[in-house]
Every structure is written in C-alpha cells, then in structure tokens.
Amino acid sequence: MEIQHISASAIKCFETCPHKFYHEYVLRIRGETHPAANAGSAVHYACERAVKAKKNDKREESDPLFWMQEALKKYDVQKAYYENVLTWIKTCVSWGYFDVTNTIDAEHKIDFTLPVGVPVVGFVDKLDIDGNWKASIKDIKTQKNPFTRQELDNNWQSFLYFLGVVNEFPLIQNIVDIEFWCLRHKKQIVQLAKTDYDIILKRVNDKVIEIKESDGTRVCPSGLCRFCVAEGCCHHPSNVLKTDKTVGDNTNIIGQALTDVERAKAILKTLKPDFRPETVPATEETEEVNSIFLF
Numbered sequence: 001m002e003i004q005h006i007s008a009s010a011i012k013c014f015e016t017c018p019h020k021f022y023h024e025y026v027l028r029i030r031g032e033t034h035p036a037a038n039a040g041s042a043v044h045y046a047c048e049r050a051v052k053a054k055k056n057d058k059r060e061e062s063d064p065l066f067w068m069q070e071a072l073k074k075y076d077v078q079k080a081y082y083e084n085v086l087t088w089i090k091t092c093v094s095w096g097y098f099d100v101t102n103t104i105d106a107e108h109k110i111d112f113t114l115p116v117g118v119p120v121v122g123f124v125d126k127l128d129i130d131g132n133w134k135a136s137i138k139d140i141k142t143q144k145n146p147f148t149r150q151e152l153d154n155n156w157q158s159f160l161y162f163l164g165v166v167n168e169f170p171l172i173q174n175i176v177d178i179e180f181w182c183l184r185h186k187k188q189i190v191q192l193a194k195t196d197y198d199i200i201l202k203r204v205n206d207k208v209i210e211i212k213e214s215d216g217t218r219v220c221p222s223g224l225c226r227f228c229v230a231e232g233c234c235h236h237p238s239n240v241l242k243t244d245k246t247v248g249d250n251t252n253i254i255g256q257a258l259t260d261v262e263r264a265k266a267i268l269k270t271l272k273p274d275f276r277p278e279t280v281p282a283t284e285e286t287e288e289v290n291s292i293f294l295f
C-alpha cells in the first residue's frame with residue numbers, strides 16, 4: 001500500500017484490520033465520528049487552548065471552562081455528553097494538567113521521517129521538559145477502559161511520541177515519561193529509555209515496512225466492524241449477512257437462533273463455500289496496571 005505518512009492511530013488501525021486501514025488511510029474514506037469521540041475532542045480543545053493561554057499569561061482564557069462553550073460547538077457535541085465534558089475538564093484541573101511551569105507547548109507537533117522514508121505525523125497534547133531536561137509527555141484519554149498492561153507495553157503512540165521528542169530534544173534525560181491521562185480512571189505511565197532508541201525506531205520502521213508491503217486485502221473481523229467505513233464492502237461475515245442478496249428468509253431465521261459467530265460460519269458455509277477470509281485472533285486482554293516499560 002502507498003502511504004504518504006504514518007501516525008499512531010494509522011498503525012493501530014492496520015493492526016485492527018488491514019482492509020479497514022486500506023479504506024481509511026489509503027482511500028481516505030472516513031466514517032462518522034462517534035459522539036463520545038467528539039466529546040473527547042472538545043476536552044482536548046478546551047485544554048489545549050487553556051494551556052496556551054496560561055503560557056501567554058492570559059488570565060481569563062487560562063481557565064479551560066472559558067473554552068468549553070466554544071469546544072462543544074466546534075465539535076458538535078451532543079447534549080447527552082455535556083456533563084461528561086465538564087467532568088473530564090474538571091478532572092484535568094484537579095490532576096494538575098494546567099501547571100505550565102515546565103511546559104514547552106500544547107499540541108506539540110511530532111515531525112520526523114522513518115528510515116523507510118515515511119514521515120511520522122502526530123501531536124503531543126502537552127510536552128513538559130524541566131530545568132534538568134526531564135521530559136514528560138502528557139496525553140489526554142477519555143476512553144471507556146484504561147489501557148491493559150499489554151496495550152501499554154505495545155503502545156505505538158508512546159513509541160512515536162518518544163522518537164519525535166528525542167529527535168527534537170536530544171539533551172533530554174535518558175528516561176522519558178509518557179503519561180496517559182485516562183480521565184475516567186487514572187494516569188497510566190509508560191517509561192522509555194533513550195538507550196533503547198534504536199530498538200524502538202526499528203520496531204516502528206519494521207511495522208511501517210509491513211504496512212507498505214501489505215496489499216490491504218486481509219480482513220480481521222471483530223466487534224469493531226460495526227464502526228467500520230468498509231462495512232458492506234468487505235467480506236466480513238456480518239456484512240455478508242447484511243448485504244448478500246442471496247441470503248434468504250431461511251438463513252435469517254436460522255441466524256436469529258445462533259450466536260453471531262455461529263451465524264457467520266453457517267452463512268459462509270452454505271452461501272460462500274469457496275470464501276475463506278484470513279483472520280487474526282482478537283487481542284487477549286490482560287490485567288490493567290500502570291506500566292514501567294523498558295526494553
């Protein structure tokens with residue numbers, strides 16, 4: 001697949017399903033944003049504006065609530081989420097997000113090119129570097145669940161942020177903190193070491209090579225299919241059920257009596273005997289804990 005640039009969310013999408021990646025990042029077909037994601041974007045916006053204002057000594061505007069109305073409007077947040085946005089902003093305040101003593105920037109751009117020639121793009125929500133060159137990358141998360149240990153240890157976002165910040169500030173201390181501020185839960189911290197820079201760079205570079213070498217046809221059906229822009233045009237069994245006009249009444253009756261997986265298997269068996277989608281197993285969840293990750 002031809003890719004112009006790469007981001008953590010793009011890699012995550014490829015790992016979820018290469019065919020989904022093909023639609024979203026090659027064909028650039030994006031679906032509607034989930035209402036909860038819009039609420040998260042509003043929180044990010046209010047916090048970014050408030051941090052920037054505080055750094056510039058604009059007293060009134062340094063209160064994130066000053067920006068809330070504008071943020072809700074900008075991201076077309078549904079009323080049902082107003083309370084969440086308010087709560088999450090207040091959590092940021094109480095956890096100390098607006099201490100800008102060592103803040104370099106909010107929405108700090110990550111900008112470097114991998115050895116394979118693909119530029120990396122991304123934005124750090126807040127970058128702090130203190131007088132002793134201790135770097136702390138802060139990323140606001142409004143996700144429903146905290147990260148599992150496995151998700152923290154294999155976190156592309158932390159890898160890309162780390163590489164970008166080390167590239168830009170080579171004098172920072174060896175251990176770089178990447179703090180995920182999971183506002184519904186707790187702060188979860190990943191620590192990466194500059195001495196492992198080459199290993200991390202190779203890991204990201206190898207992944208991007210894998211993406212480039214993929215033809216984007218492999219499908220990985222999962223519960224996320226219902227949010228997929230490719231829904232209805234890929235070979236995911238549930239899409240076959242929804243879109244294949246050869247599916248008759250009998251199949252639907254049988255389908256209602258079976259679980260989703262059994263139903264999909266039955267339909268594939270009877271209606272598409274020659275179709276064998278290549279699948280990968282869903283990621284196993286492990287117990288979630290704060291992670292200190294060093295290679």
Ligand code: SF4
Pocket residue numbers: 017019020219220221222224225226228229230231232234235236239
């Ligand atoms: S519907 Fe599911 S299997 Fe099909 S492309 Fe989307 S995520 Fe992949």
